[in-house]
Amino acid sequence: MKIHNPFRTALVATLGVGLGILMITSIQTLSTVILYIGTALFLSLGLDPVVTMLERRGLPRWAAVLITILAVLSIFAAVVLIVLPVLIEQISELVDQITPLVQNGEQTIESLKGWMTETFPNLAVDDVFAYVTDWMAKEDWQNNVAGWTETIGQGVLVIGGAVLAGLFGAFIVLVLTIYLTASTPSLKRSAYQLVPASKRERFIDIADQITDSVGHYVMGQVSLGVINGILSAIFLSIINAPFTAVLAVIAFFFSLIPLVGTLTGSTIIVLACLLPGVGSPATALAAAIYYLIYMQVEAYFLAPRIMSRAVSVPGAVVVIAALSGGALLGLLGALIAIPVAASILIIYRQVLIPRMDQR
Known part of the structure; x- marks a missing residue:
């Protein structure tokens, strides 16, 4: 191809590259x-079905949105x-339970050894602790404590800033959602x-x-949560599980993540029921049996009825979309990825396949 004006071509190409960089x-x-x-x-879009339902009952759009x-x-x-005071109380209780474990290091280790020996009789507990001790010595554990303390202090400041930014973001999202x-x-x-x-x-x-x-x-995913x-x-109150309110909130939020959320939240709850001093293997076993049953009920009874009006997405696509969305935008990305995949x-x-069939 013959270029009649190299300067003009180079200028247009440079401007195009610059515009692309500026857009990115x-x-x-x-x-x-x-x-x-x-x-x-x-x-x-999640609130729109509720607003539409109220409009069908004779309310004007502004009143339906306001309600x-x-x-x-x-x-x-x-x-x-209702939940926040209970959460604060139970988190404080959790801190109170952990503090003596940290302060009484040797006594805690001996208690942990005894608990592991009693719970897992076939486990070589002394070998496990010897391996951990050797690893801590190789990693220069004591010399790193000061550095960890400084890192924790910086982490607290970062978390505080993140909480303030989250509150500001939540307010912005609320205003945009209303509009x-x-x-x-x-x-x-x-x-x-x-x-x-x-x-x-x-x-x-x-x-x-x-x-x-x-x-x-x-609406369906929130209902399942x-x-x-x-x-x-x-159920956790019935079996006297520790930190019932905290674990119930965990169950709600993880249920918002499709397919893998309930399993992940259930695993965390079962492990929390194994905490020494506040939980027990019997409590964890009861929680594990309950969640195994609940996941079957949710998968075969609740989800098909609640999500019947949403577009069904194959399981493999759900997993791929959730992982991709989570990698890009975290928890929010995992939530949004499924309706994007459905779209x-x-x-x-309805567009691509009919066009291919017409050719």
């Missing part, structure tokens, strides 16, 4: 803002006011007008399927 840098700079907007959009937002905030405030929930119909109409009139009807149909699927997914949290609190499946089934 801008996206990286605005990543937090984009994350806030995506989270708010995700939540507003929905107030109801969600009231439930959240009630849960915080997006109130203006969802107008935003949809504005987006639909960008599509050519000849393809607009088909586009609207697919877009409505995607938004409805995301909304039903959000609430069910797991309440049942966990009841891609809708486009694949």
Whole structure:
């Protein structure tokens, strides 16, 4: 190919590369803002089915949005006011249980040896502790304590800053969620007008399927989390498990992660029931049996009925999407990844496959 004006070609190429770098840098700079907007959009789509239901009962859009937002905030405030004091009390109790273990190092080690010998009679406990002692000596344990203390102090400051940033982010997301929930119909109409009139009807149909699927997914996953949290609190109270409120909150939040969340949360709860001094092997065994039964009930009875109006996603796709979303955006990414995968499946089934069949 013959280039008639090398200077102009080089200038256009340089400007194109610079524009691309500028766009990538801008996206990286605005990543937090984009994350806030995506989270708010995700939540507003989850609240939209409730708002639509209230509109069908004769309420205007603004009243339906106001009632929905107030109801969600009231439930959240009630849960915080009820659970937070219990959480603080049980976390303080946990600290009180751990402090003597740290202060009385040798006595704690001997107690731990006795507990392990009694619980696992076939385990060579002395060999295990000898291996740990040798490893600590090789790692120069005592000389690293001062460095660890300094690191812990810096970590406390980082955690405090992260908590403040999280509260500020939560407030921003709340404001954006209210705005997006109130203006969802107008935003949809504005987006639909960008599509050519000849393809607009088909586009609207697919877009409505995607938004409805995301909304039903959000409501369904929250419902499963609430069910797991309440049942966990009841059962753990019956078997006298330690830190019932804390473990119930763990069960709720991990249930929000599809497919692997309930299993992960259940494992953490069972291990917490094995803590020396506050738990016991019998309590952990009872919790393990309960969660094995609950996971079967959730998988074959609760989830199919609650999530029936959301788009079904194959298990392998759920795992891949959850892992990819978690690697990119953490817990929030794992939550958002599933409806994104469902949306891609809708486009694949209703747009790509029909086009391939017509060729």
